[in-house]
Amino acid sequence: xxxxxxxxxxxxxxxxxxxxxxxxxxxxxxxxxxxxxxxxxxxxxxxxxxxxxxxxxxxxxxxxxxxxxxxxxxxxxxxxxxxxxxxxxxxxxxxxxxxxxxxxxxxxxxxxxxxxxxxxxxxxxxxxxxxxxxxxxxxxxxxxxxxxxxxxxxxxxxxxxxxxxxxxxxxxxxxxxxxxxxxxxxxxxxxxxxxxxxxxxxxxxxxxxxxxxxxxxxxxxxxxxxxxxxxxxxxxxxxxxxxxxxxxxxx
Numbered sequence: 001x002x003x004x005x006x007x008x009x010x011x012x013x014x015x016x017x018x019x020x021x022x023x024x025x026x027x028x029x030x031x032x033x034x035x036x037x038x039x040x041x042x043x044x045x046x047x048x049x050x051x052x053x054x055x056x057x058x059x060x061x062x063x064x065x066x067x068x069x070x071x072x073x074x075x076x077x078x079x080x081x082x083x084x085x086x087x088x089x090x091x092x093x094x095x096x097x098x099x100x101x102x103x104x105x106x107x108x109x110x111x112x113x114x115x116x117x118x119x120x121x122x123x124x125x126x127x128x129x130x131x132x133x134x135x136x137x138x139x140x141x142x143x144x145x146x147x148x149x150x151x152x153x154x155x156x157x158x159x160x161x162x163x164x165x166x167x168x169x170x171x172x173x174x175x176x177x178x179x180x181x182x183x184x185x186x187x188x189x190x191x192x193x194x195x196x197x198x199x200x201x202x203x204x205x206x207x208x209x210x211x212x213x214x215x216x217x218x219x220x221x222x223x224x225x226x227x228x229x230x231x232x233x234x235x236x237x238x239x240x241x242x243x244x245x246x247x248x249x250x251x
């Protein structure tokens with residue numbers, strides 16, 4: 001589990017809740033119709049903006065913000081180096097017998113062992129990377145869409161409340177409470193957008209960039225193996241993708 005995401009969500013919502021509690025009148029911040037307008041409207045807009053399968057699938061994608069594979073860059077590079085050593089000592093065909101757990105790396109190694117051309121191997125792997133990015137981009141788009149629409153529906157709810165308030169100006173004592181309820185939808189929209197939807201969308205972007213980086217490292221490793229490059233050269237080439245601190249720790 002990604003503890004940072006959990007800390008951020010609980011911390012953000014906790015600070016807002018604490019502020020409300022310390023200010024007193026907690027019940028004044030709870031209004032079911034306002035919640036329905038903001039939450040229901042945001043979800044409804046997603047089904048308008050995206051196909052059904054993308055809208056529903058995005059909630060599964062959203063779990064990537066809490067759970068991730070937890071890539072170990074150096075471990076993966078070491079595995080590629082071992083494959084390079086096998087190919088150099090034996091042959092490319094011998095790679096078929098080596099156990100490779102990562103599906104993407106396995107696909108590349110299998111194509112190399114089968115004698116596919118370098119251009120074809122790179123093309124197939126790059127296509128998979130591009131389509132992975134596109135799938136992730138759709139999930140990010142759903143959360144960005146809700147982040148955009150939540151404040152908008154908050155404003156719509158506020159306008160509805162103001163209209164209802166202006167229709168009952170004959171009772172001055174009701175103006176204050178009615179105005180407070182009207183503003184609650186704007187409050188809900190701002191909280192949902194800036195504490196939940198937009199931060200989750202950004203975290204999904206980070207996850208996607210991380211996945212793409214590791215796939216690019218594996219692609220370069222597969223191509224290097226196919227070219228018959230020395231394992232030490234393969235190691236230097238792949239570690240160039242990593243930050244200097246990570247290289248120092250692995251050296």
